[in-house]
Amino acid sequence: MQPFTILTAAAVPLPIAKIDTGMILPGRYMRRHRRPGHDYSEAFLHDVRFDENEQPRPECALNDAAYGTPQILLTDADFGCGSSREGAAYAVMDYGFRALIGPSFAEIFYGNCLQNGILLVTLDEAVIHQLWAAVRARPGSEITIDLPNQLVIDPAGARHSFDINPLRKERLILGQDDISVTESHGAEIVAFEAKRRMAFPWLPITSQA
Amino acid sequence: MHMEGIDTMLSARTLFEKVWGEHIIVTSPQGEDLLYVDFNYLNEGGSFLAFDQLRLEGRTSRRPEQHLAITDHYLPTINRAAGVEGIPNPEIRNVVAMMAGNAADFGLPHLNMHHAKQGIAHVVGPELGISQPGMLITCNDSHTATHGAMGACAIPVGASNQLRHVVATQTVWMKRPRTMRITIDGALGTGVTAKDVILSIIRQTGIGGGAGYAFEYAGSTIRGMSMEGRLTICNMSIEAGARIGMIAPDDITFAHLAQCERAPKGEHWDRALAYWRTLPTDPGAVFDRELHLDAATVAPMVTWGTSPEDCSPIDGVVPDPSSFDDHERSRHVGRALEYMQLIPATPLSEIRIDRVFIGSCTNSRIEDLRAAAGVLRGRKVAVPGMVSAGSSEVKRQAEAEGLHRIFLESGLEWRDSGCAMCNGSNGEIVGPGQRCASTTNRNFEGRQGRNAMTHIMSPAMVAAAAIMGRLTDVRHLTSP
Ligand code: SF4
Numbered sequence: 092m093q094p095f096t097i098l099t100a101a102a103v104p105l106p107i108a109k110i111d112t113g114m115i116l117p118g119r120y121m122r123r124h125r126r127p128g129h130d131y132s133e134a135f136l137h138d139v140r141f142d143e144n145e146q147p148r149p150e151c152a153l154n155d156a157a158y159g160t161p162q163i164l165l166t167d168a169d170f171g172c173g174s175s176r177e178g179a180a181y182a183v184m185d186y187g188f189r190a191l192i193g194p195s196f197a198e199i200f201y202g203n204c205l206q207n208g209i210l211l212v213t214l215d216e217a218v219i220h221q222l223w224a225a226v227r228a229r230p231g232s233e234i235t236i237d238l239p240n241q242l243v244i245d246p247a248g249a250r251h252s253f254d255i256n257p258l259r260k261e262r263l264i265l266g267q268d269d270i271s272v273t274e275s276h277g278a279e280i281v282a283f284e285a286k287r288r289m290a291f292p293w294l295p296i297t298s299q300a
Numbered sequence: 301m302h303m304e305g306i307d308t309m310l311s312a313r314t315l316f317e318k319v320w321g322e323h324i325i326v327t328s329p330q331g332e333d334l335l336y337v338d339f340n341y342l343n344e345g346g347s348f349l350a351f352d353q354l355r356l357e358g359r360t361s362r363r364p365e366q367h368l369a370i371t372d373h374y375l376p377t378i379n380r381a382a383g384v385e386g387i388p389n390p391e392i393r394n395v396v397a398m399m400a401g402n403a404a405d406f407g408l409p410h411l412n413m414h415h416a417k418q419g420i421a422h423v424v425g426p427e428l429g430i431s432q433p434g435m436l437i438t439c440n441d442s443h444t445a446t447h448g449a450m451g452a453c454a455i456p457v458g459a460s461n462q463l464r465h466v467v468a469t470q471t472v473w474m475k476r477p478r479t480m481r482i483t484i485d486g487a488l489g490t491g492v493t494a495k496d497v498i499l500s501i502i503r504q505t506g507i508g509g510g511a512g513y514a515f516e517y518a519g520s521t522i523r524g525m526s527m528e529g530r531l532t533i534c535n536m537s538i539e540a541g542a543r544i545g546m547i548a549p550d551d552i553t554f555a556h557l558a559q560c561e562r563a564p565k566g567e568h569w570d571r572a573l574a575y576w577r578t579l580p581t582d583p584g585a586v587f588d589r590e591l592h593l594d595a596a597t598v599a600p601m602v603t604w605g606t607s608p609e610d611c612s613p614i615d616g617v618v619p620d621p622s623s624f625d626d627h628e629r630s631r632h633v634g635r636a637l638e639y640m641q642l643i644p645a646t647p648l649s650e651i652r653i654d655r656v657f658i659g660s661c662t663n664s665r666i667e668d669l670r671a672a673a674g675v676l677r678g679r680k681v682a683v684p685g686m687v688s689a690g691s692s693e694v695k696r697q698a699e700a701e702g703l704h705r706i707f708l709e710s711g712l713e714w715r716d717s718g719c720a721m722c723n724g725s726n727g728e729i730v731g732p733g734q735r736c737a738s739t740t741n742r743n744f745e746g747r748q749g750r751n752a753m754t755h756i757m758s759p760a761m762v763a764a765a766a767i768m769g770r771l772t773d774v775r776h777l778t779s780p
Pocket residue numbers: 372373420422441443660661662718719722723740741
C-alpha cells in the first residue's frame with residue numbers, strides 16, 4: 092500500500108449528499124475482474140458522471156477538464172452510505188483519488204478506504220462549503236493535506252485541523268495495510284502453526300479434495 | 301468461600317473462551333486478537349475481489365490445503381450437465397467461471413458444479429466432517445456460524461479485505477466478543493422444530509440483541525437435538541446479530557463425525573475425541589449475559605414482516621403497528637406490513653401464498669427433507685415450488701430413500717443443490733408481488749427477488765402451506 096504523508100493536489104467538488112456505495116460502484120460493474128488496464132475507474136460514479144446516452148453530464152465537475160487531474164474529492168454528507176460493497180473503495184482508488192474531504196462518511200466505507208491507503212478527512216460543513224467555493228472559483232487550484240500534522244491547507248492558505256485515530260494515522264504514514272502488519276508477526280505465526288500441527292495432527296487438510 | 305473455590309471459578313471457562321483462546325497468536329495494543337484460522341471455506345460471491353487484489357499485490361495463498369472453495373450462490377439448480385457454458389445469464393456465468401479460475405490460480409481445492417460433493421458450504425463442511433470441534437473456521441459468508449453446531453468457533457469474514465487477509469496469512473484480526481448463553485430446556489411439542497426454537501429466540505433478542513456477542517446454545521432441548529437441528533439453530537445466530545453461535549460437542553456430535561469422510565481416523569480419532577471432550581463449558585463459568593427459553597412455550601413460527609424478528613406463532617394474527625411501544629419498532633412494522641401487503645388482525649393462517657421454497661443452508665439437510673416429505677406424502681400441492689437439497693450428497697440420500705418421488709408426485713420440483721431461491725443470486729427468484737413460504741433464514745425486502753414477499757418457517761410448515769395454498773398450522777393438517 093502506498094504511504095500517505097503530505098499530499099498537494101487539485102481538488103474537485105461533488106456537492107451531492109448521501110452518495111451511496113451503489114452510486115460509487117453501480118451494480119452492473121460489481122461482478123467484474125479488477126486487473127491492470129481493466130480496473131474500476133470507468134465504473135466510479137458512472138451514472139453521476141454520464142447520462143442514459145453515455146453523454147458526460149455538463150453539470151458534473153468530474154467532467155470539467157479545468158480541474159486537471161484531481162486527487163482530492165470534496166464530498167457532501169454521508170458519502171459511502173448504503174451496502175458494505177467493498178468494491179466501492181476500489182472504484183475511488185482506481186479513479187485516482189488519494190483523499191476525500193467531506194462533512195461525514197459512512198463507517199464501513201471509511202474503513203475500506205483506509206485499508207487501501209485512501210485518507211478520508213472529516214471537516215465542519217461550513218469549511219467544506221468554503222472549499223467547494225474556493226475550487227469552483229479557480230478550478231484546478233490545489234489543496235494540501237498534511238497527515239503528520241493533521242492539517243488541511245486550503246487554496247487561500249488557511250489551515251483546518253482534523254482528527255484521526257492514531258493507529259490508522261500511523262499505518263497510513265507507513266503505508267502498512269493489515270497484511271503487512273500481520274506479516275510483521277511472521278515468526279510468531281510460524282511458531283504457532285508448527286505447535287498447533289504437533290498438538291492437533293488430525294486437523295483437516297484438503298490437498299486431496 | 302475459601303481460596304480453592306475462587307480458583308475454580310477463575311479457571312472455569314466457556315466453550316467459546318477455550319476455542320478462541322486456543323487460537324490467539326498475538327494481541328495488538330488496541331486489544332484485537334490475531335487468530336489462527338484452522339480452515340477457511342470460500343464461495344464465489346464477492347471473493348473475486350479478494351483474489352484480484354492479491355494478484356495486483358503479487359501475493360499468494362499461504363496454506364492452500366486449509367481452504368475449500370465451494371460454488372454455491374450462483375449455480376443454477378437445473379441443467380448442470382451443460383456445464384458453465386450452459387448458464388444462460390452472462391454475469392452469473394462469469395462469476396461461476398471466476399471462482400474456478402481463482403481457485404486454480406491460488407491452488408485452492410474447489411468443489412465445482414460437477415463435483416460429487418458440491419453443495420452449500422454450510423451444509424457440505426459439517427457433512428464431510430471438515431468442520432470439527434475446537435476448530436477456528438472462517439468463510440466469506442454471513443451464515444458461517446452454522447459450523448458452530450459442531451463445537452467450532454466459526455466466524456464470517458468480509459468477501460474482499462478479510463478474505464484476502466485469510467488467504468494470504470491464514471490468520472484474521474478480531475476483537476473478542478462478549479459471551480451470551482441461551483439455555484433452552486424441556487421437550488418440544490409435536491410439530492415444533494429447531495427452526496421454531498431459533499425464530500422464538502430471535503423474536504426475544506431482536507435482530508440487534510446479539511450484536512457483539514458469541515452465543516452458546518445450551519440446555520436439555522439442545523442436547524436432545526439432532527445434528528441437523530443444531531445446525532439450523534446456529535445458522536440463524538446472525539439473524540439475532542451474533543456472528544458466532546456454538547453448541548458444546550457431545551455424543552451426538554461424535555456419532556455424526558464418526559461416519560464422516562474427512563473426520564479423524566484410527567489413533568487420530570482417539571486423540572481428537574479425548575480433546576473434544578475437554579471443550580464443553582466448565583461448571584461455574586460465567587457468561588456476560590444469560591437468556592432462557594422454555595421449550596414447552598415454543599409453537600410453530602412464521603414470519604409476517606421483513607425482518608426475522610417479525611415472527612409469531614402460526615395461531616396468531618398480523619400485529620397492529622401501534623401495539624408496539626417502541627417508536628422505531630412500530631414504524632418498522634408499519635413499513636413491513638405495507639411491503640408485505642398485510643392488514644393488522646388478519647389471522648396468519650389466512651395468508652394465501654403463491655409458491656414455496658424448501659432449501660438453503662438453514663433447512664436443506666436430510667432430516668429437513670424427511671420432515672417436508674412426511675407432510676407431503678400422498679398429497680398434492682396447491683401452489684408451485686421447488687425443493688433444493690443442501691448438497692449433492694443429501695440429494696443422493698433423499699433419492700435413495702425415495703423422498704424425491706414424494707416431492708415430484710405432490711407437484712413440487714426436485715432440483716440440484718445450491719443457495720438457489722434463498723437469495724436468488726443464481727437468477728432463480730420469486731416473482732415481483734409473489735408471496736413465498738420458505739425454509740430460508742432472511743425475509744428482508746427483495747431478498748428472494750424484487751418486491752417478492754417471504755414468509756420464513758420450518759420445512760414441515762412450508763409443506764403444509766404448499767398443500768393448503770396458505771400459511772397453515774401443520775399440527776392441524778388432517779390426514780390425506
Ligand atoms: S443458502 Fe442462503 S443464507 Fe445460506 S449461504 Fe446461501 S444465500 Fe446465504
